[in-house]
Amino acid sequence: MHERSFTVGDIPGILWSPAGEPGDRPLILLCHGGGQHKKAPGVLARAHHFVAAGGFAAAAIDLPGCGDRPAEPATERLREAIRAGGDVGPLIIRHNTELAAGAVPEWRAVLDALGAPVAGFWGMSMGCAVGVPLVAAEPRIKAAVLGLAGGESLAETAATIKIPVEFVVKWDDELVPRESALALFDAFATDDKTLHAYPGPHNGQIPEEPETSARFFTRHLT
Amino acid sequence: MHERSFTVGDIPGILWSPAGEPGDRPLILLCHGGGQHKKAPGVLARAHHFVAAGGFAAAAIDLPGCGDRPAEPATERLREAIRAGGDVGPLIIRHNTELAAGAVPEWRAVLDALGAPVAGFWGMSMGCAVGVPLVAAEPRIKAAVLGLAGGESLAETAATIKIPVEFVVKWDDELVPRESALALFDAFATDDKTLHAYPGPHNGQIPEEPETSARFFTRHLT
Numbered sequence: 001m002h003e004r005s006f007t008v009g010d011i012p013g014i015l016w017s018p019a020g021e022p023g024d025r026p027l028i029l030l031c032h033g034g035g036q037h038k039k040a041p042g043v044l045a046r047a048h049h050f051v052a053a054g055g056f057a058a059a060a061i062d063l064p065g066c067g068d069r070p071a072e073p074a075t076e077r078l079r080e081a082i083r084a085g086g087d088v089g090p091l092i093i094r095h096n097t098e099l100a101a102g103a104v105p106e107w108r109a110v111l112d113a114l115g116a117p118v119a120g121f122w123g124m125s126m127g128c129a130v131g132v133p134l135v136a137a138e139p140r141i142k143a144a145v146l147g148l149a150g151g152e153s154l155a156e157t158a159a160t161i162k163i164p165v166e167f168v169v170k171w172d173d174e175l176v177p178r179e180s181a182l183a184l185f186d187a188f189a190t191d192d193k194t195l196h197a198y199p200g201p202h203n204g205q206i207p208e209e210p211e212t213s214a215r216f217f218t219r220h221l222t
Numbered sequence: 223m224h225e226r227s228f229t230v231g232d233i234p235g236i237l238w239s240p241a242g243e244p245g246d247r248p249l250i251l252l253c254h255g256g257g258q259h260k261k262a263p264g265v266l267a268r269a270h271h272f273v274a275a276g277g278f279a280a281a282a283i284d285l286p287g288c289g290d291r292p293a294e295p296a297t298e299r300l301r302e303a304i305r306a307g308g309d310v311g312p313l314i315i316r317h318n319t320e321l322a323a324g325a326v327p328e329w330r331a332v333l334d335a336l337g338a339p340v341a342g343f344w345g346m347s348m349g350c351a352v353g354v355p356l357v358a359a360e361p362r363i364k365a366a367v368l369g370l371a372g373g374e375s376l377a378e379t380a381a382t383i384k385i386p387v388e389f390v391v392k393w394d395d396e397l398v399p400r401e402s403a404l405a406l407f408d409a410f411a412t413d414d415k416t417l418h419a420y421p422g423p424h425n426g427q428i429p430e431e432p433e434t435s436a437r438f439f440t441r442h443l444t
Binding site: 169171182185186191193194195196197198199200207208 | 391393404407408413415416417418419420421422429430
């Protein structure tokens with residue numbers, strides 16, 4: 001497996017591939033969640049599995065204010081609020097909506113730079129908040145695994161998405177109310193969508209992953 | 223693949239196995255749905271896949287009033303009501319509850335006769351209405367794929383079930399209200415449960431099946 005670092009403008013990223021140029025094969029975009037970065041364990045494990053088991057290329061970037069990028073005041077304020085406790089759900093939604101507005105054109109520039117004609121997208125939680133508007137805007141993305149996010153700020157955009165979607169819900173999510181998560185699944189305007197719900201809290205491992213995602217991308221991208 | 227017919231008392235059944243005695247390997251019980259029988263296409267396809275891909279034995283029987291068994295007045299009345307149209311949901315629930323009361327001891331007698339120490343159970347709709355009380359009563363069943371049924375008459379029994387459960391919901395089910403199906407998933411007293419929801423009506427193919435069920439039984443029974 002090849003792993004190489006890249007930068008597009010001031011966006012640092014990693015590209016994994018089995019061999020040859022990434023343009024030769026579908027590229028899976030891995031969008032990390034809040035408090036994570038391009039080499040977070042969940043991102044790395046999926047990148048390695050998608051490349052080794054699926055024969056895909058995979059790419060991850062640091063989102064604004066994360067990983068190797070300069071701190072963003074809004075992100076720092078959110079982290080302080082989470083440390084202080086209390087109901088941070090509405091704060092997270094507002095933060096992620098603002099962050100996504102900047103991250104969507106960044107991901108599109110990365111797709112341009114890496115030159116893949118066909119891509120998949122994987123993102124949970126903050127990665128889903130970025131993914132919904134990105135997938136809606138970007139015709140090169142042909143299938144998406146999304147989840148751990150709710151409909152409040154995303155359902156309207158989700159209702160324009162017609163590509164296959166696999167959507168993950170944690171049944172006991174303390175950050176995303178169950179009804180809100182189910183409403184987001186409900187909103188996607190495709191009949192080729194699957195909901196996978198598992199008991200447990202927002203953070204922590206997703207059962208049956210990354211195998212389920214890899215099979216989904218194989219079904220829809222190859 | 224071997225296929226042989228059997229009878230236990232007056233219950234006709236079929237046993238599929240790769241080779242050797244069924245007692246050598248986990249046995250998957252396939253319980254057909256309403257209006258079906260032991261060789262309905264969905265039952266046959268799963269039996270063949272579980273045996274060929276999973277190395278399991280598989281067994282199906284005709285439920286009371288179905289297939290090769292004498293007609294039951296209650297089942298005939300339900301069929302007439304369905305043909306006549308209207309809201310048959312409450313009728314189906316009552317019918318299935320009564321049918322399950324008879325079918326549970328039948329399935330246990332079949333397990334005795336076939337001699338498998340470890341079994342899995344697969345049943346949707348009426349098959350789920352039989353499966354919930356059967357799985358709750360029968361310690362030889364170690365994992366169950368259930369679905370297309372609601373919580374009204376089943377949630378209380380489901381709350382005693384602690385084995386791994388994979389639960390299927392059709393998101394646009396016209397016979398089982400979505401909230402009722404989700405309430406039944408919610409009720410199972412195990413953390414090892416997964417909800418798979420797919421768009422579409424009550425009847426018709428379940429996407430990703432039978433592969434998903436086969437992987438589930440392989441994870442939990444072998």
